[in-house]
Amino acid sequence: MTxxxxxxxxxxxxxWFVATICGILLIALPLxxxxxxxxxxxxxxxxxxxxxxxxxxxxxxxxxQSFADGLKVFLQETIVPSASNxxxxxxxxxxxxxxxxxxxxxxxxxxxxxxxxxxxxxxxxLAISSLGVYGVVISGWASNSKYPFFSAxxxxxQMISYEVSIGFILICVVLWAGSFNLNAIVEAQRDxxxxxxxxxxxxxxxxxxxxxxxxxMAETARAPFDLTEAESELVAGYQTEYSSMSFALFWLGEYAxxxxxxTLNAVLFFGGWLPPLDWAPLYGATLFGTYVSFxxxxxxxxxxxFFFIFSWVKATVPRYRYDQLMRLGWKxxxxxxxxxxxxxxxxxxxxxxxx
Amino acid sequence: MIQVLAFxxxxxxxxxxxxxxxxxxxxxxxxxxxxxxxxxxxGLMVLVGAEFIAMLLVIVYVGAVAVLxxxxxxxxxxxxxxxxxxxxxxFPLGIxxxxxxxxxxxxxxxxxxxxxxxxxxxxxxxxPLVDKSNIQSIGALxxxxxxxxxxxxxxxxxxxxxGAIVLTHRERxxxxxxxxxxxxxRRPDEATVNVKPEVGKGVRL
Numbered sequence: 421m422t423x424x425x426x427x428x429x430x431x432x433x434x435x436w437f438v439a440t441i442c443g444i445l446l447i448a449l450p451l452x453x454x455x456x457x458x459x460x461x462x463x464x465x466x467x468x469x470x471x472x473x474x475x476x477x478x479x480x481x482x483x484x485q486s487f488a489d490g491l492k493v494f495l496q497e498t499i500v501p502s503a504s505n506x507x508x509x510x511x512x513x514x515x516x517x518x519x520x521x522x523x524x525x526x527x528x529x530x531x532x533x534x535x536x537x538x539x540x541x542x543x544x545x546l547a548i549s550s551l552g553v554y555g556v557v558i559s560g561w562a563s564n565s566k567y568p569f570f571s572a573x574x575x576x577x578q579m580i581s582y583e584v585s586i587g588f589i590l591i592c593v594v595l596w597a598g599s600f601n602l603n604a605i606v607e608a609q610r611d612x613x614x615x616x617x618x619x620x621x622x623x624x625x626x627x628x629x630x631x632x633x634x635x636x637m638a639e640t641a642r643a644p645f646d647l648t649e650a651e652s653e654l655v656a657g658y659q660t661e662y663s664s665m666s667f668a669l670f671w672l673g674e675y676a677x678x679x680x681x682x683t684l685n686a687v688l689f690f691g692g693w694l695p696p697l698d699w700a701p702l703y704g705a706t707l708f709g710t711y712v713s714f715x716x717x718x719x720x721x722x723x724x725x726f727f728f729i730f731s732w733v734k735a736t737v738p739r740y741r742y743d744q745l746m747r748l749g750w751k752x753x754x755x756x757x758x759x760x761x762x763x764x765x766x767x768x769x770x771x772x773x774x775x
Numbered sequence: 776m777i778q779v780l781a782f783x784x785x786x787x788x789x790x791x792x793x794x795x796x797x798x799x800x801x802x803x804x805x806x807x808x809x810x811x812x813x814x815x816x817x818g819l820m821v822l823v824g825a826e827f828i829a830m831l832l833v834i835v836y837v838g839a840v841a842v843l844x845x846x847x848x849x850x851x852x853x854x855x856x857x858x859x860x861x862x863x864x865x866f867p868l869g870i871x872x873x874x875x876x877x878x879x880x881x882x883x884x885x886x887x888x889x890x891x892x893x894x895x896x897x898x899x900x901x902x903p904l905v906d907k908s909n910i911q912s913i914g915a916l917x918x919x920x921x922x923x924x925x926x927x928x929x930x931x932x933x934x935x936x937x938g939a940i941v942l943t944h945r946e947r948x949x950x951x952x953x954x955x956x957x958x959x960x961r962r963p964d965e966a967t968v969n970v971k972p973e974v975g976k977g978v979r980l
Binding site for chain 2: 437540547
């Protein structure tokens with residue numbers, strides 16, 4: 421896009437600047453819209469599994485429900501508890517929301533369609549997702565209230581625990597792809613096993629995908645690992661004292677994080693914008709004389725597929741107890757992922773880098 | 776132009792947040808300023824082209840160390856009056872430490888002015904690989920040239936970790952932790968009994 425703005429007569433620096441701003445808006449605005457719609461989808465899936473109708477009043481099929489909710493919270497009064505630490509209390513939801521948007525900078529939406537094509541892409545995602553815990557911890561502490569504080573402690577311990585195993589899982593993927601760049605990782609999955617695009621078809625990486633999916637749910641504090649907002653124990657967890665837009669920012673950030681996890685599942689294990697099979701007609705078609713790539717559509721379908729799994733799990737699996745959550749993270753996922761790092765690197769030593 | 780602006784922004788914020796780490800009355804605020812300082816330092820690393828180090832700084836320090844730090848500081852019960860009383864008592868010591876640091880800084884800068892010490896190998900093998908990314912350069916050094924040192928450092932850390940766990944671990948006999956495999960092996964017929972008690976007789980449990 422920088423080249424396009426340069427043709428308009430801008431110097432390179434300004435062209436780059438304007439192009440980057442446009443790129444950010446092109447990602448962030450549809451993402452916000454997607455979050456609003458995905459909340460609706462989540463409620464619909466959840467409702468149909470509980471034999472209910474779900475939102476069906478606002479707009480056709482209740483499609484505008486999220487916007488009605490958004491308008492409602494927007495018009496509410498922002499209540500700041502008098503005993504809270506005001507500055508931090510208001511900064512916390514902003515941190516959660518901003519961090520949830522930041523990670524999207526390195527996600528490839530199609531061949532080369534990425535805002536920042538950096539060669540430490542996956543490390544950047546790890547770094548950003550490790551920042552997510554601050555929003556929760558700061559909000560819990562700044563609320564100066566018991567339940568949010570408990571929730572903040574839980575969230576901090578939970579996210580740190582699962583980040584360790586996620587790190588090892590990503591190492592396996594990086595070893596196989598030979599790069600930290602997300603576009604290169606997607607390209608490495610082309611025709612991986614018998615024309616299938618995606619590391620998931622690899623027997624050594626399939627267990628890693630299962631663990632990544634579960635760890636992703638724990639990392640984003642989705643059900644069945646939503647102990648940070650377990651309503652039977654902690655009222656609403658760290659969001660208890662929040663109202664109005666500050667509450668909505670948490671909500672949006674949480675769903676943006678869930679979407680990011682779905683996207684990472686698609687990009688790292690299911691071939692991202694590649695079609696499921698390495699067969700030319702699936703990549704794109706020539707419409708009206710121009711070649712149209714289907715990459716974005718494939719990625720979108722995969723994201724929806726994973727979001728459906730996330731909703732499905734939320735609707736059917738009961739919440740874990742805290743000690744069970746910790747046990748799963750430290751005693752099962754950590755040793756297993758460590759073992760697989762050894763197995764994957766050993767296999768690659770034998771086959772790819774063998775002397 | 777943008778690089779210069781970004782450099783001054785990051786440098787200014789790093790120093791500012793460093794100052795606030797010391798000046799904040801509330802230790803939790805201090806930790807949060809410290810995190811901001813780490814983050815801006817990572818930004819400076821990106822500007823000098825060391826993006827791998829920058830990401831590691833964020834992952835390790837901001838994402839792990841500072842979270843644990845914050846965790847502990849938040850749970851402390853802090854008496855501010857007591858802290859301020861300690862300030863006067865420890866003031867001379869603090870001044871002494873600060874003086875030592877200033878002296879070291881001056882010494883370091885003075886020595887650098889006289890001619891930099893070249894710690895890299897003369898054949899230039901410690902320099903970044905040409906046309907290779909940061910990660911590949913570091914990997915080639917750590918897992919090639921300095922493999923033994925790197926691995927032994929890792930081993931020493933492992934021993935230290937095991938030692939720390941052994942020293943602080945205590946076996947608790949009074950708890951009954953959940954045994955999940957035992958639970959999963961239980962079947963209904965061994966866990967339940969079907970009894971038909973006569974009226975008024977009760978059941979032996």
